[in-house]
Amino acid sequence: MSKNKTYISNLTLSAMFLALCIVLPLLTGQIPQIGSMLLPMHIPVLLCGLICGWQYGLIVGFIAPLLRGAVFGIPVLYPNGIAMAFELATYGAVIGLLYAHSRWQCVIALYRSMIISMLAGRVVWGVIKLVLMGISGDAFTWKMFMAGAFLNAIPGIILQLVLIPAIMVTLNRTGLVHFRHGTAGISEGRVKNGM
Numbered sequence: 001m002s003k004n005k006t007y008i009s010n011l012t013l014s015a016m017f018l019a020l021c022i023v024l025p026l027l028t029g030q031i032p033q034i035g036s037m038l039l040p041m042h043i044p045v046l047l048c049g050l051i052c053g054w055q056y057g058l059i060v061g062f063i064a065p066l067l068r069g070a071v072f073g074i075p076v077l078y079p080n081g082i083a084m085a086f087e088l089a090t091y092g093a094v095i096g097l098l099y100a101h102s103r104w105q106c107v108i109a110l111y112r113s114m115i116i117s118m119l120a121g122r123v124v125w126g127v128i129k130l131v132l133m134g135i136s137g138d139a140f141t142w143k144m145f146m147a148g149a150f151l152n153a154i155p156g157i158i159l160q161l162v163l164i165p166a167i168m169v170t171l172n173r174t175g176l177v178h179f180r181h182g183t184a185g186i187s188e189g190r191v192k193n194g195m
Contacts, residue, residue, distance in 0.1 A: 010052040014060050017052075020044035021064035022071070039156030041065065045088045046114065046164055049096030051177060064088060079132035087125035094120045099147020105180040107165050114164060118157065122149040 005098075024040035031038075041064055049057025062085045068074065069081035094117035102109035126145045133140040171177035 010056055013052050013149060014048055014056045016059050017044040017048035017056075018067070021060065023069050025068065025074070030181075034155050037152055037155040038159055039153060041068070041084075041088060042091060042156060042160060043163060045092045046095050046117070046160065047167065049092035049094075049117070050099050050110070050113075050164075050168065051171075052096070053100060054093045054096030057096040058089045061088030061090070061092035062086070079136070082132060083125050083128045084129045087121045091117050091121040101178075107169065108191055110165055110168055111161070114161065118160070120152075125149060129169075148149040 021041045021044045024044065025035075028035040028038045028040045045057060045061040045064060048060045063089060065075055065081045065084035066077065069077045075081040075084055095113045097111035098116055099105060099109060102113065126140075126149055127146070129145070130140045168177060172179050
């Protein structure tokens with residue numbers, strides 16, 4: 001594919017992922033008990049970083065919570081929307097960078113990239129939240145960080161760890177996304193099958 005076609009394709013896909021970031025929370029919001037715990041905006045951002053590249057993942061991740069906050073008032077822009085913008089931008093950038101520079105691209109590399117990006121995003125969220133809460137004179141404790149970053153997010157983390165690899169394996173099998181083969185001890189057939 002030519003550079004221009006790749007650019008247009010990535011731009012179009014990024015717009016679709018951004019739209020999903022806006023729409024998916026409307027669907028999960030119908031489940032009041034765990035709707036926000038499912039982290040619906042994270043999935044399109046992570047997929048954008050994987051499929052389009054780290055630059056697109058970073059931009060979509062940063063814009064999505066701010067745009068959604070401006071349109072729907074959720075998340076509230078200060079401090080939650082701003083902290084989420086940095087968090088999601090980190091997810092999109094880190095997963096895109098790590099996966100693109102993996103020795104081979106398969107489910108193992110995908111999980112490694114996902115887990116590192118999820119940890120990095122939560123650390124960035126905690127730092128930004130600490131700064132913003134400090135500016136407004138409110139406390140942001142370790143307990144609040146652990147609850148917001150991990151404990152309350154368990155359903156969303158599980159959903160991401162199941163859904164994103166399943167989507168990528170399906171896209172690989174249909175030929176829309178290709179796992180790259182390497183010489184790291186995984187046979188070509190297993191990589192093709194996403195194992």
